[in-house]
Amino acid sequence: MKVLLRIGMLLAWLAFGTVAYGFLWSRHLDLFPSWPGWMAQLAYHVTQLNPTDTGTMEDLTVTYMVLVSFINVSLLTMIGWLVWRNRNRIAGPFCKRR
Secondary structure, rough: OOHHHHHHHHHHHHHHHHHHHHHHHOOOHHHHHOEEEOHHHHHHHHHHHOOOOOOHHHHHHHHHHHHHHHHHHHHHHHHHHHHHHHHHHHHHOOOOOO
């Protein structure tokens, strides 16, 4: 049960973090890093997967922002988790032992 709860919380965090990151990014474009052109091409291919869909420019923009937001939130979450997991090893020599 604990494992299912942890997975559910992780998925909820990734969904919330992706939406929040995308929302902030759409409002403040100059504060966030830009990705290379291959990411835009990947978003274009994702929007063209459905042959009956016309794929407007708005769809491409939203797909690009969701894709980049998810990747950034996932990377930041993984880095934070690794730091949290190894915090005793990192701070070991600097901690006072009782």
